[in-house]
Amino acid sequence: MEAIDVCVEIENDEFYSKFLVVKPLVGENISVTEQVTKLTQGIDKLTKNLETQVLAKHNDLLTQASNISDLETMLASVRSQVQVLLQRAEKIKERVHTPFYELESQTVMLERVQVTCNLLRHAAKILTLWSKLNSVKDNPSKEAMILFELNELIGDYDFEGIVLLEDVLKQVDHQRKELLRNSTELLQSSLLVGDKTKLLQCFKVFHNLQCTEEQIKSTVNCILKDTRKEISIALNVQMVSIEIKKTSSGRSAPGKANIMNAQDFKIKLWGNIDKLFKVDIYNSCMKVIMLQNVVNELHAIGNFKNIARSFWHELSIIFSNELEKSSSTVNQSVEIDFPKLLKCFNDLLSRLKCKNLEMNRSCLNKWENSFLSKSLGKLLEPVRSMWHLNQVPTMDQIDNAIRVIAEALSISLGDKHLSISLANSVAKSIKQMNVEAEQRVSMENDVAQIIEAPTSSQQKNADLCNSLHYFSSQIKRVLANMNSMLPQESVQIVQNSLKDISSLPVLNLFAESIKNSLYLILATMHDEPDLTRADDPNNKNVSCSPYMKELQHFVSRCKEIYLSLFTEKTALNQCCIDISKSCIERFVQHVCNVRPLSKYGRAKLQADCKHLEISLSPLVNDVTELGDHYRQLKALSLLLEKTPQEVAKSQHEGASLPYSLVMMFLFSHAGPQLLAPHTCAGWNIQKLIQWLDSHKNERDRLEFVAGSLQRYQNHIRQNQITTYDEVYPVLLQLLEDGRKVMKK
Structure with missing residues (x-):
């Protein structure tokens, strides 16, 4: 039996197949003895099959066995050669390693010698600079330069354990800190008094100590911190209330206490804000601008062109955050009188006269949007209230709306962005006025009658138009009065909104x-x-x-x-x-x-x-x-x-009437055979006028006239008439001239 057949038989056998899959045989119906017998028979089959395979392939097996013997002989030869090679490599290793270790030892010695030499050299330089440092005590700039150089030398190596330098190193560190502290104090005092010479001296020291950027950041942060404190105090509602009580402690009017207190609070709050911008923030900005100017003059110390701009940006954020944290009463006051706050910013910027500083309006968006929303409500309220039921607004009502519009435009003077925003709000109120009027215009059947006296609808429409015209003319008068003060963009916005009226x-x-x-x-x-x-x-x-x-x-x-x-x-x-x-x-x-x-x-x-x-x-x-x-x-x-010939001549010389109408007119000079164009078409005069109204194009009109001339020509030929009407040649010439003019 072939080996494949034995394998197939074992795989397909229900008993043997269970041994090919790993699973327990417990619980089977075959007894243990039978199972053992069955296994023995299977093993016998496999044994016989193996013997048959060996007998059939014995020549190949013998050849493979002899080849294995030759392979083992070759492997033994290679093994002996590898051993010889390893012995030789070991000898070469010994020859290389000995000089390498000697060279490594000498390199370490040389490195130590070099480090020692560098330490000695640095120590000598340190001692030399130290002695030189004592001779420049009165020149902070040179002292800073030497201290920086000493600091660099000290940082290159570890001088711990060198007794000669221990005291020097401590003194260098002490003098550096002392010089930095003195220069920082001098910087602060110079900023207070505006001493530009001492500021220049300070920054030369900072530059030589290589700490300019740190000092600038520290100084600016210190100024911002002080300014934040002043802003917080100015916007602190409790502090404002305490000051009001101190100034008004003698008054005690029960009925008017709340009103007066609210008014006093408002006055005191804006007094604080005004002082904050005119004194505290102004002084802080001037310090930073002076700082910026001094740094700009010292080109060698680096590129620090954005000190003032960065400070202003941070200051705007700080002001916005402090205002956000303040009480609702303060926020409401700022929302109501937001233009005052903008004026404080704008006046401050104009006093500072620094080109790099621009208002960061995004920090004030919350209060500006609230102010614009309330302003729009104030502008729309008088417009809506004047249109009561179907009545026409009175002059007093319109004057009231104009007054509100004039106030809105006037409070924005000095700030272009706010002026444009308020101009857009004014435009919305104007549009609302126009919409309200349009909704009340009567479109009854009698609004266009021109037979009887004006009806009530006609009179009402006229009154509405006159009211709108008065409203528009008054706004134009306001614009004319403010034209030199308002931005042209704002004027244009309002003027454009009036075009629809x-x-x-x-x-x-x-x-x-x-x-x-x-x-x-x-x-x-x-x-x-x-x-x-x-x-x-x-x-x-x-x-x-x-x-x-x-x-x-x-x-x-x-x-x-x-x-x-x-x-x-x-x-x-x-x-x-x-x-x-x-x-x-x-x-x-x-x-x-x-x-x-x-x-x-x-x-x-x-x-x-x-x-x-x-x-x-x-x-x-x-x-x-x-x-x-x-x-x-x-x-x-x-x-x-004129005669037809004179008409043709004048038309050729350039007349105001179009050729088509002139030709229609010349038909009145002709005899009854030369029919007018509308007569040829079978139209009456009303039909002709309708056609002329719907055909404005001169080319269409010329072709319409040409049709009657062609019909007349056919009539002459059919009736074999020997002569044409004397107007006919003139009409032909005008037709030709008219067509030439149309081609140009």
Whole structure:
């Protein structure tokens, strides 16, 4: 049986397989004798299989056995050679180690000799410098330099046990400490009296002793500590109360005790804070600035450019922390009168005149934010209170709000950041005013009527606009008075918030109604019989048309009854100019499309052009303010007295009227075969005006006119008419010129 088959048989046997897995056989159903027998049979099978394997592989086994014998012989030879090599290496080791140990011993001796020489050399230098030190007792700077050098020499080696130097070393240490103590005391006293010469002397000593940075830190920390104490005392509410009692012990008014005490407390607290900044903090800062200036002059001692700035930063934090720890009464006083605190800081900085010092506002954010919050509430309160129900605010109420705004802007003078913040709060109150007014503007159906007397809604809207205008004008007056004192950023913020306040939205409601009525009046131009009258105008005094008289009466009535309700001149003037421009534009459109039109009719329209200026005079004092619209009106007046050829020439030379309108006008000179553009389109005059209002582009209008010319040309060809209307070539030339102008 093959070895593999025996192994497989044993692995698959239920009994033998249990011996391949480590687990107890207790509890099996087979008895112990049977188990032993079974094991014996298995061992016999394995033995027989091993014998079979050995018999089958005996030649290979013999070969491997002989090879093992050869290998053992070779290993014995290598072992003998290794022993010889180790013996030789041991001899080489002995040859190397002996001189190495000798060299090491000599090196140790040399090192000890060298250390001894260095000790002797350092000792000699120490003794020399010590003797030299006694000769410079009156020169602290040189004394410090020698002491520093001695200290460096002493620190290089341990001189313990050298009796010769024991006393010298003690004296050197004593003199160094004594010199440092004297220089430190001199520094403190020099800072108090502002003696710059002695300060320079002190820092030369510190520099030579290599302790400048430590001394600067120690001095600044000492000044900060003293300043912290002064700040704490100034903000201590108990100390303030004790001082008040001492100064007011003779008063005893029961009914007014609390009020007077609170007022006295406030006065005393701010007196303490004012003294704190003007005297204590100022003196501390001047000490540090003097320290900074002296250090800057001594370039050789190192780079210490941020002493004053670091001190100011730490001082701001200390003040903030002490104020934070103070009582709620003190904090409330600071919140209410925060600009006073800022003024103390700003005045201090201006007195110090140090470019590197800037206010650390982040330390004061808590009190500044609280102050701004309360200020915003004060600014919004009069605005909200004046809008009671649906009533229009009175002048007194508006004046009260203006007074609060003026106070808010004035208390921020001297601090740009606070001024900008308060300007933003003022802008919010202005916006609130505008929002409140807008919510109360009436939008009923009768707010734009211009037939009867002004309704209550119209009067209310006008009153609201006038109140807003008064509010805006008063704020502008306040800004004008403070313009030189307020930062321009603050002025700009408030001015920008006033841009939304205008009477123009309400005025535009009237303007639209007025313009629509004017359009209806102008449309009656086409019903005037005088425009087709055959009389010669040269021998007659031509007056304006009836519709123009009606227009003049209507404009005058609207200005006196409706537009005069508003007091804001800027918005009123803008509204009137808009109405006047729209009136002239519509008048020009109608005049250019009147057909038929006789020579007398042209004279009549020319008179109407002149009278239109008079009709619009209630709206605009100077008609030239209308700009291009006024020039178009003048150009139309001249156009009415010219022949088509003269019209074309003047247009080529540069006229104010667009080509499309001039061409529409020239159709009135043509015969009945050359139909007007709107007639070709099957439109009435109202449809034409609507189309012109929705098509402002000159190119679209030229193409509209070109369509009627093309239709006329087709009509001539179809009917084989031999001659064109005399106006037709002029119109073609103007069309070509107009298209060229559009391409430029």
